[in-house]
Amino acid sequence: MASVYTYDDSKSLAHDLADYILSKQDKALEKGKRFNIAVSGGSLLKALNSGLIQDPEFQKKVQWSHWHVYFCDERIVALENEDSNYGAFKKLVLDPLLETDGALGPTCYAINESLVGLSENDRLAAEYESLLPEQFDLILLGCGPDGHTCSLFPGKTHEYLLQETNKRVAWCHSSPKPPADRITFTLPTLQSAEALCFVAEGASKQPILERIFEGHDTSLPAGLVTENYQSCVSWFVDQAAVKGVSVKKETYSKK
Template identity: 70%
Template sequence: MVPVYTHDDSAALSRDLALYILAQQDQALQRGDRFNIAVSGGSLLKALRAGLVDDAELRARANWARWHVFFCDERIVPLEHADSNYGAFKAQVLDPLLQHDGVLGPTCYAINESLVGLGENDRLAAEYESLLPAQFDLILLGCGPDGHTCSLFPGDTHSYLLDPHTERRVAWCHSSPKPPADRITFTLPTLASAHALCFVAEGASKQPVLQRILQSSPDISLPAALVTDRFAQRVSWFVDRSAVHDLSVPAATYHH
């Protein structure tokens, strides 16, 4: 069973998540000279800001100059577009960091904006793939109410994204059920390269899908369940109590 770290509220979750990330950072910097981390969008970014930017003590423990930040998936839109995951990360993490004197922010890897809108989506994905490190130290993942993670969606339309034999580490996701329709996403080989994978889920709206993911016989038709099951020894979940209400999931406390 993967650890499911359960918290009373968002503040407690954000702090423990930050401590977990810092532990992964420290291990990475013992292995080498950089911390290769990939992030998702959505509410995860608010947790990153609360735990690692707004908390002065933990902000000081982040060796930002050695962070190399990638995006688990990205919408194929301009970087300043409201749907851009890079844009959201900039608003929630990069810009607030600039307000603190002496903080040298992380190196970020965005999509090639000049290819957006040209119908070159496979090329855009391949170019982003060329930027990836051979291994990630940590990949931070979200989970949608439909069980998607990254832009790996359930169902026949997107089954090509879950091809276990693919050599592509980044793929073009077309016809996304959530707009915008065109995205790029990490594939299973990229997730397999990570030393650690961490899912973050908050809110009662996530409870039905977490029941299908975290039960003793997970529904691996859901990409988030497939990833959790396949890479269980490297997976952790950080959740709040409402997300696992009435689930028969052992609640764990993160010891840092």
């Protein structure tokens, strides 16, 4: 079964999420010289800032120079655009690191900005796929109020993305949330990861988490990932997101 860790507030969630991430970092670096991690956008990045950069318990434990950071999905916009996941990561993680004495930042892999706006979206996705490692040590995921994760959306319009078995990165067109054009990891990329971790906070997520945890609803991409890959899936949620939902109320602790 997937592990679900529940918290009273964002700060305590971010603290334990950081502890979880560092356990994956240490495990990866025991085997090699790099930690391959992929991140999503949204509120997840605020949790990374709080737990990995602002929390003094973990500041010195993050081996940033060994991190290789990729993006689970990306809006096909310029990197400085406010909709860019890379841009949000830069603002909340990379820029604060520059203010830390002696801190070496991670190696980040952004989309080829020169292809933005040229109607070369399949090529852009293929180029990004060529950058990916064979396997990720950790993929950090979000969950939208509609049950989407990465830019894998529910419904007929986007079922082609869930049916993809060859491409590891695909062009998502006609996104129900703007911008319309994105690239996204596909299920084969998620399936091959060592660990998958969802972060979801707020009452707006409660109806969808009820469908995932109680209804085992695989029509929702986040539910599909949770059900199919549950042995490597963890969720970090707050109380509001799982109010009234039948999940074991526990917090993360290193094993």
